[in-house]
Amino acid sequence: MERKVTAKELRNKVSSVLREVKRGKEVFISYRGKEIAVLKPVEEKVSKDFNAVGFGMWKERQDLKDVEEWLAEKRKPRYSG
Secondary structure (H helix, E strand, O other): OEEEEEHHHHHHOHHHHHHHHHOOOEEEEEEOOEEEEEEOOOOHHHHHOOOOHHHHOOOOOHHHOOHHHHHHHHHHHHOOO
16 A cells, blocks of 8 residues: 655655555655655564675775774774863
């Protein structure tokens, strides 16, 4: 089941749109007459197997294995304390 809303409707009625998505409906969002996005319920499988894609490109970098150490090294030149 699907519903179509404009960006303005989404802004004004976000709570009701999210309730519909929670009930299993897909909501297509249009902006200036063109569909630009879809809101749909997250499948349980997807949320349990979530993979942070943004970090995948850095997984082989040795300098980022310990984030606190990396941050401390980057901050060193800024202050002497």
